[in-house]
Amino acid sequence: MTNRQILLAARPKGFPQDSDFQLVENPVPEPGDGQFLVQAEVLSVDPYMRGRMNDMASYAQPVQIGEVMVGESVGRVIQSRNAKFPEGTYVSGMFGWQEFAISNGESIRKIDPDVAPISTALHVLGMPGLTAYFGLFEVCQAKPGDTVVVTGAAGAVGSVVGQLAKINDCQAVGVAGSDDKINYITNDLGYDGGFNYKTTDDYYKAFKQLCPDGVDAFYDNVGGPISDAVFPLLNVGARVAICGQISQYNATEKPQGPRLLWHLIVKRATIRGFLVFDFISQYREALEKLTTWYQQGRLNCPERVTEGIENAPRAFMELLQGANTGKQLVKICPE
Ligand SMILES: NC(=O)c1ccc[n+]([C@@H]2O[C@H](COP(=O)([O-])OP(=O)(O)OC[C@H]3O[C@@H](n4cnc5c(N)ncnc54)[C@H](OP(=O)(O)O)[C@@H]3O)[C@@H](O)[C@H]2O)c1
Structure with missing residues (x-):
């Protein structure tokens, strides 16, 4: 062999x-x-x-x-x-x-x-599922009733984040790169709404329509202009989890963007980057919960x-x- x-x-x-x-x-x-x-x-x-x-x-x-x-x-x-x-x-x-x-x-x-x-x-029962779990519950501190925005919503991490948000009685709004993906996350994964960033010109307007009460938790997988459009919509006390910045992984020049930190002051919001490994001591407990939800048919990928x-x-x-x-x-x- x-x-x-x-x-x-x-x-x-x-x-x-x-x-x-x-x-x-x-x-x-x-x-x-x-x-x-x-x-x-x-x-x-x-x-x-x-x-x-x-x-x-x-x-x-x-x-x-x-x-x-x-x-x-x-x-x-x-x-x-x-x-x-x-x-x-x-x-x-x-x-x-x-x-x-x-x-x-x-x-x-x-x-x-x-x-x-x-x-x-x-x-769902491994690294991406754990990333979704800790990013949503520990970093975003998502609570029932929160509006949660998820970028990269149809990917391995994002598809689990949306389902966990729904299990936790949140409103989940997702962004992804095709109409089929948006149909999938809303029809099959339970996201309440979403938009295709490849066919949407004004991201801010799209988020504003989908999140009329503002954004309490922002789970960011992609960075760049899509994420920039969420900051003005953060509610007072909002939490932002920086999980990934995939829009920049192949960049050959340092990306520049608008200066958004003012919104964190006005909204007394918290932004935190994290790695799934930060929560290694809680893996067992999280995997037990993810497994139960999976076996109940409430969580899939x-x-x-x-x-x-x-x-x-x-x-x-x-x-x-x-x-x-x-x-x-x-x-x-x-x-
Ligand atoms: N912090 C941690 O510990 C941790 C752990 C795991 C993953 N992550 C991060 O989480 C994110 C998602 O990871 P994953 O494993 O679930 O991957 P994934 O979402 O399954 O796959 C990557 C997706 O990124 C999207 N994408 C690619 N280029 C993009 C761009 N320029 N703008 C917007 N979206 C773009 C694509 O979907 P579209 O069709 O929607 O464009 C693609 O399907 C990544 O940023 C990854 O680095 C972080």
């Missing part, structure tokens, strides 16, 4: 391209003492990976040229020399963009396929699945262009 891997071949300038990635084949490694071999089944591609391709100080180390691209996947233990992870165990971990990986069990989560399909460990590790770069670039509704995944099918 060979292990097909995707390496970082070059650092992108602006939007990534095929030549920034390289597909290589290597022998499948043998687990040593205390280790086990995982055969990956589903890989998650995520916006944060764009940042890891840059040679830039951040909250995590960049991927080096020639290294396997960073990423979380779910797979099955197929060979084990670690009694805690016997053969047949499903696990998720940062195994990278490859078909097989060795682990010693550190930072590995066991997945029970009887609780939910294993892929949910990469969205659509999946867009691309087949084959060789297509992971394409899946990643399509994610950055908004091809996905819900979670973008790569199904790994070894040759």
